[in-house]
Amino acid sequence: MGPWLKALIFPGFLFLMLVFLMVFYVERKILADAHLRTGPYYVGRWGLLQTLADVFKLLQKEFIIQRRANKLLFSLIPFVAFLMVAILVAFIPFSSSSFIVSTSFDLLIALAIVTSMPPIFFYAGWASKSKYSFIGGLRVVNQMISGEIPLWLSALAAAVFYGTLNHIEIVQDSSWLSFIVLLPAFLIFITATLIVTDRPPFDIPEAEQEVVYGFLTEFGGFNYMILVLSKLIELFGLYGLAVTLFLGGFKGPILPGIVWFLLKIFALYMFTFVVRASTPRIRMDQLLKFCWKALTPLALLNLAFIIFIKMIFA
């Protein structure tokens, strides 16, 4: 397969779409299970086609731009956001052969893309000229920046341990020992991921009961779908990174690499959804304290620890 075909079909666009239909479905189903109810059931077999119906319904909706909104930004931002996070996925190796791009600075580029997301979401909130959107946008910037530092530091720990930035080399070097050594870094990385992608319990920018939907409030129809999709892809990309860096990527006995990769991501997703069903949202100032006073020092300590271990083994 050429890289263009790859970008379009297998680890690329179509595959991503399929995965996200499933992720939406699984999220609703697992939340429903935690609530002791059935969840989507009658649309398709076991409700499997539910999200497909949702997506195609959103395609048909009227496209509303608020009178005061910045029309160019408002209609452009979702596509920009989608493009950015799609680039993020391009650097993730789903198996030893199925990846779109592989350079010697994989990890750096992926993290750089994650870092450049907050202004986009801020502009999404700002352009819609709604008060709630605006506050949501401000909160996104605040939260993501404070979450990205532990994210970088814990990812750096892995990079220092393996001594490379190339994803495939990292996966091939990984072993049980590396998993154990990198376990603290992994935990920090997952927490930081939840913060950066504002998943519960850190879903402060889009807190339904405080700021309605945050920067998503004014978006409807197709625009809304793409924005939500890009947020989900960001989470998928970061989980892909976590699997690659800490959980051994596509490595695993018997089954092919891609299956192992997806299984590991699925386990992480399960964890996310159950957390959503059980942990209340925390406040902005508490989150900032948690990030700057607990998570960042821990990540620094962890980095020092990794460097120490590296010194011993080297």
Add this chain to the structure above:
Amino acid sequence: MDSIAQAGFTFVLEEKKEISGEDLGLLQEKLLQLNWGVQHPASGPMRLKVWVDGDEVVKVDPDIGYVLRLLEKLVEYRTWINAIVNVERACFMDNFGTMTGYSIAAEKIAGVEVPKKADYMRTILCEGGRIVSHLVGLGSFVGVLGVHTAMQWALIAREKFLDAFELYSGQRIATASIIPGGVRFEPTGKFIEKMTKAIDFLEKEFFPRYEEVFLDNPTLKLRTKGVGVVPKEKAIELGLAGPPLRASGVTSDIRKDYPYAAYGELDFNVVTREEGDAYARYCVIFEELKESAKIIRQAIEGFPEGEYRTKFPVKVPPGEAYVNVEWARGCFGFHLISDGGTGPYRLKMGAPSFANLWAIPEMMKGIKLADVPVIFASLYMCHGDIDR
């Protein structure tokens, strides 16, 4: 005039602020006025005007009246019996409490003695209504923190009680089952059985499951402890009612202080907390559920035989009565006046949620925006009750 000074703060009028040149949108506003409601996922049909400076709340002003029906006036056009239809719609969460209060007031004026069985039945129904209402209260409190699981678990238990009410009266929530002169329907063994089953479910399945996850939850405590603290003296001064008042350490419960229906013969405790914060209010609601379950068990055990309803006269002699009942949301006062006609001359409903609502501007000064829904939900108000 560019700005208005009100209550010590200066607010810039929105219309005057179109500055010439480049439109920077909301970036140039110092104080944002958020309309928290009428269409807002956590507000219900009311509006809180919240002025925020960044993430901090400067001032809050409630704007109510969005479910105004003027029940007090409507009751004047009804007869003594069918006024209950309007009285129970003061709030649907616990409609038995309001019906009981109105009926007791009407009976006091008319001089009608209610049979004992009706008293016990009223007690059971009132406590059932309290449980039903508190369950939704618990769920919505955790719901404003972004977790819907608590609400869904509470709804499972709620349905069991609604089933029992339906078996008794024929409707799930609009039961119209307590009238002046007793209760409307004969309480059957089937109803008692169903009620017992519902309480069994509540005590054996719901409480352990819920307690383990959502009462002792560290994140929940982090969010709600120390939020919206009202000390004891302040609570009395602000005129808080019901669970928020008891959470501030004031032992006030109409069921204990001025026993009505069959409460005088039953044994129960008044739940109080000393902290007076949002978490204490939440705990009081949860503990009261347990007390209510206890009361229903006792009332079922001591259920007497006899008539369930006496005749209520069509025309009631002139007179007036003031009756308080401990409703789910606090003390509900009925000032009922008769002029000798076929219906009430005037009914004043002293609503607890109305009193709680006007504590909000005082309580929400200088908090974070994220605490607004927490305090709002912890005060445990019902919009139908505020506006009437």
Add this chain to the structure above:
Amino acid sequence: MLEEIKEKVQSEFGFQSEPYDTNMLLIHGNREKIKDLLEFLKRSGFNYPHTVSVVDWTPKGKDFEVNYIIENIQEKKFVIVRVTLPENDLTVPSVCDIFPSLQPHEREAWEMFGVEFVGNPRLEVMLLPEWAEGTFPLRKSYDFKKHRKEKK
């Protein structure tokens, strides 16, 4: 407890009072001394006001009544202070500096009956829609059925 209050009210203010229900006392006050009376009551432990209830007796040929319902939350006793107002002069001094929590109740009573509480800082429309300001819907002269017929 209530007996003491009864005697003191009789001797200090000259107000008649009668037992109303069990645990309740009804004091017939007047508007000149209402603030002093409520201050006295607050000093003697009645510190938890419930509500303000206005009754319109005009079709019966009588006047308006304003009832302040106040509870003693420690000793569990109630007191109802009743002030009678003629229809053409519906003003009464506001007590919201003594009981701040009565302020919204007074506001509601003003909105629904037109009883003006002199000194209340916020006599604005609260519950009614803005176009209905000044209709005083809870008065007996405001008839829902009449309005309905007029519209049709």
Add this chain to the structure above:
Amino acid sequence: MILKFFDWSRSNSPWGVHFCSGCCSLEVLALMGPRFDWERYGFMMTPSPRQADFIIVTGLVSKKVLPVLLRVYQQMPEPRYVFGMGACAAGGGPYWDSDFVAVDVSQYIPFDIFVAGCPPNPEATLEGFLRLKEIILKDRENAAKKYPNRMEEINY
């Protein structure tokens, strides 16, 4: 064929706006709960009207909330539907003689379906929602467009 698929998708994922103006919203809550679980059919609540497909007139609509209701209705994007619920929405219910209640809401906002009761049971409501799905499936042109915009001409 494609049109049919689009119809199917529209009817199978109706999202409602979270606007409660009366007591019937309690029964909608029960419908969202585990026992009646409307998510089985793909129903969902959204906090913002921009993403919604239908609005529920939950019983009582007072005259103060009526302009808000119509405004929320206008903020919804185009294929939009209205679910009338309870006696108050169609005849005033227990508040039929109150001057401050909009007695017949169907005068202002075009109902697609109406469920009787005060409040209607979750079963009846669910039946109503299933009928709404059928209506959405047939209604490619969006019948709501036929009704005039009455926002400007509310006279009390």
Add this chain to the structure above:
Amino acid sequence: MELGSAFKLPVEATKKVIRVAKALLEPKATEIWWDKEIRREYHYRGKHVIKAELCIGCSLCARACPVNCIEMVPTGVKKPRAVPKVRANECIFCGLCEDACPVKPEKAIKLTDTYTMYVEPGTWDNLAKFVFEPENLQEAIEKAKKMEEMIERKKQEALKKKQKAEKQKKGEE
């Protein structure tokens, strides 16, 4: 936030997460209600059943109705002079009309015990058609007419008899 609680909090929260994860395996509470045809066994306030042949036209139900949704439709016969018609879109199913009905032992206006729902694709023009009308009204009217005729015939017969008797008396005199 102290460092100690920063460690403890995630651990505690994780415990709760595990507890909720257990709920994934517990039985669901969702009921598929249409499998059983009628969910209620007993005492449900369903739709109105009005029996015209029992009704005596006293209009007590219309007076007892708190929402004024019962309209007395004149029948054209003397007894019952009018029968109730319920406007279902306004009715709140409180059952007070049933309580007020003086007919014994079977009430002329009654709410069904079984579960019946009432759903209508309704807009402003067809809500007015949404009514519960009395059962077998025409038959009842005809019956009543026949009864009235019978009664009148009997009355006339009685009158004739009286007149005859009077005549006879007069004749005797």
